[in-house]
Amino acid sequence: xxxxxxxxxxxxxxxxxxxxxxxxxxxxxxxxxxxxxxxxxxxxxxxxxxxxxxxxxxxxxxxxxxxxxxxxxxxxxxxxxxxxxxxxxxxxxxxxxxxxxxxxxxxxxxxxxxxxxxxxxxxxxxxxxxxxxxxxxxxxxxxxxxxxxxxxxxxxxxxxxxxxxxxxxxxxxxxxxxxxxxxxxxxxxxxxxxxxxxxxxxxxxxxxxxxxxxxxxxxxxxxxxxxxxxxxxxxxxxxxxxxxxxxxxxxxxxxxxxxxxxxxxxxxxxxxxxxxxxxxxxxxxxxxxxxxxxxxxxxxxxxxxxxxxxxxxxxxxxxxxxxxxxxxxxxxxxxxxxxxxxxxxxxxxxxxxxxxxxxxxxxxxxxxxxxxxxxxxxxxxxxxxxxxxxxxxxxxxxxxxxxxxxxxxxxxxxxxxxxxxxxxxxxxxxxxxxxxxxxxxxxxxxxxxxxxxxxxx
Amino acid sequence: xxxxxxxxxxxxxxxxxxxxxxxxxxxxxxxxxxxxxxxxxxxxxxxxxxxxxxxxxxxxxxxxxxxxxxxxxxxxxxxxxxxxxxxxxxxxxxxxxxxxxxxxxxxxxxxxxxxxxxxxxxxxxxxxxxxxxxxxxxxxxxxxxxxxxxxxxxxxxxxxxxxxxxxxxxxxxxxxxxxxxxxxxxxxxxxxxxxxxxxxxxxxxxxxxxxxxxxxxxxxxxxxxxxxxxxxxxxxxxxxxxxxxxxxxxxxxxxxxxxxxxxxxxxxxxxxxxxxxxxxxxxxxxxxxxxxxxxxxxxxxxxxxxxxxxxxx
Numbered sequence: 001x002x003x004x005x006x007x008x009x010x011x012x013x014x015x016x017x018x019x020x021x022x023x024x025x026x027x028x029x030x031x032x033x034x035x036x037x038x039x040x041x042x043x044x045x046x047x048x049x050x051x052x053x054x055x056x057x058x059x060x061x062x063x064x065x066x067x068x069x070x071x072x073x074x075x076x077x078x079x080x081x082x083x084x085x086x087x088x089x090x091x092x093x094x095x096x097x098x099x100x101x102x103x104x105x106x107x108x109x110x111x112x113x114x115x116x117x118x119x120x121x122x123x124x125x126x127x128x129x130x131x132x133x134x135x136x137x138x139x140x141x142x143x144x145x146x147x148x149x150x151x152x153x154x155x156x157x158x159x160x161x162x163x164x165x166x167x168x169x170x171x172x173x174x175x176x177x178x179x180x181x182x183x184x185x186x187x188x189x190x191x192x193x194x195x196x197x198x199x200x201x202x203x204x205x206x207x208x209x210x211x212x213x214x215x216x217x218x219x220x221x222x223x224x225x226x227x228x229x230x231x232x233x234x235x236x237x238x239x240x241x242x243x244x245x246x247x248x249x250x251x252x253x254x255x256x257x258x259x260x261x262x263x264x265x266x267x268x269x270x271x272x273x274x275x276x277x278x279x280x281x282x283x284x285x286x287x288x289x290x291x292x293x294x295x296x297x298x299x300x301x302x303x304x305x306x307x308x309x310x311x312x313x314x315x316x317x318x319x320x321x322x323x324x325x326x327x328x329x330x331x332x333x334x335x336x337x338x339x340x341x342x343x344x345x346x347x348x349x350x351x352x353x354x355x356x357x358x359x360x361x362x363x364x365x366x367x368x369x370x371x372x373x374x375x376x377x378x379x380x381x382x383x384x385x386x387x388x389x390x391x392x393x394x395x396x397x398x399x400x401x402x403x404x405x406x407x408x409x410x411x412x413x414x415x416x417x418x419x420x421x422x423x424x425x426x427x428x429x430x431x432x433x434x435x436x437x438x439x440x441x442x443x444x445x446x447x448x449x450x451x452x453x454x455x456x457x
Numbered sequence: 458x459x460x461x462x463x464x465x466x467x468x469x470x471x472x473x474x475x476x477x478x479x480x481x482x483x484x485x486x487x488x489x490x491x492x493x494x495x496x497x498x499x500x501x502x503x504x505x506x507x508x509x510x511x512x513x514x515x516x517x518x519x520x521x522x523x524x525x526x527x528x529x530x531x532x533x534x535x536x537x538x539x540x541x542x543x544x545x546x547x548x549x550x551x552x553x554x555x556x557x558x559x560x561x562x563x564x565x566x567x568x569x570x571x572x573x574x575x576x577x578x579x580x581x582x583x584x585x586x587x588x589x590x591x592x593x594x595x596x597x598x599x600x601x602x603x604x605x606x607x608x609x610x611x612x613x614x615x616x617x618x619x620x621x622x623x624x625x626x627x628x629x630x631x632x633x634x635x636x637x638x639x640x641x642x643x644x645x646x647x648x649x650x651x652x653x654x655x656x657x658x659x660x661x662x663x664x665x666x667x668x669x670x671x672x673x674x675x676x677x678x679x680x681x682x683x684x685x686x687x688x689x690x691x692x693x694x695x696x697x698x699x700x701x702x703x704x705x706x707x708x709x710x711x712x713x714x715x716x717x718x719x720x721x722x723x724x725x726x727x728x729x730x731x732x733x734x735x736x737x738x739x740x741x742x743x744x745x746x747x748x749x750x751x752x753x754x755x756x757x758x759x760x761x762x763x764x765x766x767x768x769x770x
Contacts, residue, residue, distance in 0.1 A: 421714065
């Protein structure tokens with residue numbers, strides 16, 4: 001529109017162009033490394049030596065105040081200095097990681113990676129297999145399904161150390177439920193009935209909100225209902241099955257609620273949504289993850305004491321409860337690090353040492369991944385004012401044991417979520433054909449996978 | 458004759474040597490002076506463009522490596538509904554928004570120039586100020602104003618017992634964006650036009666007044682034709698800006714993620730192709746085609762304006 005702005009826009013385009021150029025330029029040179037990590041364990045003597053050698057590690061993460069845990073680590077290992085860098089959250093973080101990795105410069109030693117993106121960095125051969133660097137029985141200290149999230153697809157390599165997880169439950173407004181005379185729904189059928197009752201009692205209230213922009217939540221629900229939409233063999237074959245019977249059942253269920261106007265469809269993590277949580281437009285956040293309770297306290301402060309947490313509704317009445325996961329991340333060591341031993345020890349210590357994990361759980365409210373912290377009275381027995389004195393942590397710790405282990409990912413989840421939002425998400429937001437959109441998502445993903453050189457099973 | 462013939466070549470060579478040394482020194486200075494520009498120009502404009510062009514001829518897969526594919530990315534773009542719909546959307550944007558924006562800019566400029574407004578300087582500054590607001594901030598601000606539950610429009614409508622227009626819905630979004638962009642750039646274009654108006658010789662207006670032309674007639678028949686080149690300039694800048702729309706939709710996408718898709722504008726699409734789809738080769742091709750589209754449209758605008766001008770003469 002104007003000279004400067006045109007220029008400014010051109011400049012943005014240009015920067016992007018240069019970044020793109022940098023990506024491609026270095027992509028050609030990245031294959032040559034070939035220093036395969038030995039599977040022989042690193043000896044304790046080597047570890048001790050490394051931990052007493054002055055070393056500086058760079059750690060990229062967006063966890064707020066993680067410096068506190070890093071301080072604990074530096075106290076335990078005074079020779080190791082850790083520089084914490086926040087390069088942005090989620091997508092921004094990964095963009096910068098990819099640029100740094102492909103340019104071969106400026107990548108951190110240790111980095112945060114969410115569970116669903118671990119395999120995408122494994123595909124790029126960017127991650128250090130931690131197996132030789134950590135005790136063989138480390139896995140026994142973690143919740144089994146969580147541990148599965150950080151392994152290579154064949155289970156032979158450890159790509160990262162789990163930091164936090166997000167088993168799913170629901171958070172609901174006890175006052176609204178009681179006023180409408182609704183019990184906490186045990187099954188999704190009950191939930192649908194309750195949705196009708198609540199909306200009839202007060203037409204401006206919806207039992208929950210289903211966002212069209214949160215494929216993480218939608219994927220969590222697929223996990224719960226038993227759909228297994230994604231998979232990768234660790235090489236060139238991917239499994240894409242987002243249009244399975246189970247997924248269709250899930251889509252049909254929500255489509256019915258949406259079309260009967262019993263569920264709102266505002267995008268989540270927007271001002272509209274925050275308002276809806278605070279002003280009673282949504283009578284619950286279903287399903288919510290284990291990091292939700294504390295998040296909600298900050299968002300809907302004015303409704304303190306009115307909320308409660310509960311198990312996620314079940315698809316089958318009377319069976320063993322089944323939950324799923326939404327969110328959660330881990331800390332990985334990049335293959336390019338010059339200090340693999342110190343970096344691996346740091347990643348492990350941060351997410352394994354009880355003093356650090358407990359602090360993360362209680363101060364940063366990262367939902368724990370180690371069995372000890374989950375069972376620790378200092379964590380589990382906390383009563384939350386916001387939830388009317390309920391022991392919310394204990395509840396979610398129980399839920400965590402009901403998450404199925406066998407859920408896999410594609411090595412390109414950023415695209416998968418983006419495409420899902422353009423198809424399924426859009427259908428949700430438009431109150432349209434969510435079931436039909438699953439097929440569009442499936443076709444889109446298969447097309448992309450083939451174009452990227454994968455074989456689709 | 459012969460003596461002259463013999464002598465003639467001597468003198469010119471002497472004469473020629475003088476100025477040529479001077480000219481050489483001058484041209485050396487010129488080269489030194491433009492070197493910083495040329496270096497930066499090559500480094501930050503020509504090299505990236507050439508490199509992007511080179512990139513656009515390849516296809517790099519997540520598995521399977523990098524292959525030369527010639528113009529395949531270009532043929533793919535020309536049949537890609539995402540890209541084509543983005544271009545069409547921007548064309549629509551251009552057809553509606555640019556005339557409205559420039560029309561208002563022109564009216565304000567003429568009003569200011571005619572001196573019929575009170576508080577001239579305050580008004581001039583007031584209209585110009587939005588341009589000083591970075592477009593990211595402007596988009597954030599308008600995003601808040603448009604908010605369906607919390608924005609001032611929504612609150613006002615709520616008090617009046619109705620509901621505010623759904624600014625962020627699929628049907629309204631393009632117009633909401635047009636409004637933001639117009640708000641940002643009316644002032645800027647106004648200043649260009651106003652400056653051009655100020656440089657029109659005043660005698661022309663006196664002559665028109667003597668001939669009995671009123672303010673409107675003077676504006677229509679004298680001022681507007683006199684600043685035609687400035688108007689053309691603003692049109693071309695606006696054409697380029699429209700096709701490159703990125704910041705505003707990218708920010709409103711946070712508020713309406715399912716209305717503004719990844720392919721809402723061609724620039725947004727190219728960005729997402731590079732960073733979400735990890736298909737930077739195709740993104741480079743898209744950027745190139747977009748550049749060509751902009752060039753063609755700008756040139757068409759310029760050509761038709763010139764033709765009109767010639768016809769008017």
